[in-house]
Amino acid sequence: ILNVEQSPQSLHVQEGDSTNFTCSFPSSNFYALHWYRWETAKSPEALFVMTLNGDEKKKGRISATLNTKEGYSYLYIKGSQPEDSATYLCAFNFYNQGGKLIFGQGTELSVKP
Amino acid sequence: EADIYQTPRYLVIGTGKKITLECSQTMGHDKMYWYQQDPGMELHLIHYSYGVNSTEKGDLSSESTVSRIRTEHFPLTLESARPSHTSQYLCASRTTGGGDGYTFGSGTRLTVV
Numbered sequence: 001i002l003n004v005e006q007s008p009q010s011l012h013v014q015e016g017d018s019t020n021f022t023c024s025f026p027s028s029n030f031y032a033l034h035w036y037r038w039e040t041a042k043s044p045e046a047l048f049v050m051t052l053n054g055d056e057k058k059k060g061r062i063s064a065t066l067n068t069k070e071g072y073s074y075l076y077i078k079g080s081q082p083e084d085s086a087t088y089l090c091a092f093n094f095y096n097q098g099g100k101l102i103f104g105q106g107t108e109l110s111v112k113p
Numbered sequence: 114e115a116d117i118y119q120t121p122r123y124l125v126i127g128t129g130k131k132i133t134l135e136c137s138q139t140m141g142h143d144k145m146y147w148y149q150q151d152p153g154m155e156l157h158l159i160h161y162s163y164g165v166n167s168t169e170k171g172d173l174s175s176e177s178t179v180s181r182i183r184t185e186h187f188p189l190t191l192e193s194a195r196p197s198h199t200s201q202y203l204c205a206s207r208t209t210g211g212g213d214g215y216t217f218g219s220g221t222r223l224t225v226v
Contacts, residue, residue, distance in 0.1 A: 004155075034214050043117075044203070046214030089156070099144055099207060100171070101215065103156040 004104035006090050012110045013080050020076045021107040023090030027071035034101060035064055035075055036089040044089060047075075080111040116140050119204050119218035126194055126225055134189045134221045136204030145187040146215070148203045149173060156203060162187055194225040 005024045013019050025033065032051045038044040048057045053068040061078045077084055087108045091101040117138040126132055138145070143164045148156040148171075158171030162181040176198070177191050187206075191198055201222050205215040 036214070036217075041219070043217040043219045044215075046216075049214045091156075099209075100146070100158055100161060101156075102158075102172075103148075105153075105155050 004090055004092060004102055006088075006104035006107050008107060009105065010108040010110070012112065015081060015111055015113050017080050017111075018076065018078045019080055019109065020074050021088055021090075021109075023073045023075070023104055025071050025073075025090070025092045025102075025104075027068055029094045030068050030071075031093050031095045031097070033066055033068075033073050034089075034091045034093075035073070036091070037086045038089055038106070039086040047088075077109075080109070082111045082113050085109055085111045117204060117206055117216050117218045119202075119221050121221060122219060123222050124224070126223070128193075128195055128225055130194050132191050132194055132223070134202055134204075134223070136187045136189070136218055137185050138187075138206045138216070139185060140206065140208070140216065141184060142206035142208045142216070143184065144207050144209060145181065146205045147171070147177075147179060147187070147189050148205065149175065150201045150203065160189065194223075196225045199223060199225050 007022050035047040036044040048064045050066040055066040064075045066073045087106040089106045091103040093101050120135045145162045147160040149159050150156045157173035159175040160179040162168050168179050177189050179189050203220045204218040207215045
């Protein structure tokens with residue numbers, strides 16, 4: 001059974017704190033790793049798509065790293081703000097699977113002012 | 114702004130009714146997907162399409178059906194709704210070889226009573 005595991009399930013931090021989440025996935029036949037941010041009542045929004053081992057991507061205060069050999073990715077948020085409150089989803093897909101994504105349960109982040 | 118539209122956003126319907134969840138995208142994406150999310154669970158793929166007249170079942174078994182007569186339109190139908198169909202349904206699309214991730218709709222939250 002292929003699955004993606006994310007930890008922690010939920011996180012409550014104060015404004016200004018830096019935080020990070022983990023995503024673990026099967027490393028064999030790996031093609032790409034996706035991160036999405038999903039705010040309540042909105043559509044999931046793509047943050048990063050990473051394919052290469054050692055990839056590091058950054059978008060403002062948010063960055064992500066990828067280790068395909070050991071099957072994990074980290075998402076970092078520097079100086080969390082209340083508007084960062086959302087569920088962060090990790091998903092991966094294999095070669096020759098038509099782009100079908102397998103999702104983790106997500107990490108729910110709450111940032112208090 | 115959303116380039117992929119789902120209607121309705123919320124639907125409460127009685128057991129045995131036929132329902133169609135609409136999904137339309139204006140980006141000309143060839144690949145479209147339907148995901149289902151039960152409360153507290155991951156997103157699971159239930160249907161996908163690689164283009165007009167192409168539909169396939171996803172990894173999670175579903176009693177729903179889909180059609181793809183036009184590139185931009187990918188509706189999902191339940192012939193006879195049951196309480197077990199209560200869930201959130203998310204539509205997504207991407208272009209072939211797209212490295213920017215999926216574009217998601219806002220979802221339809223279905224409750225069958």
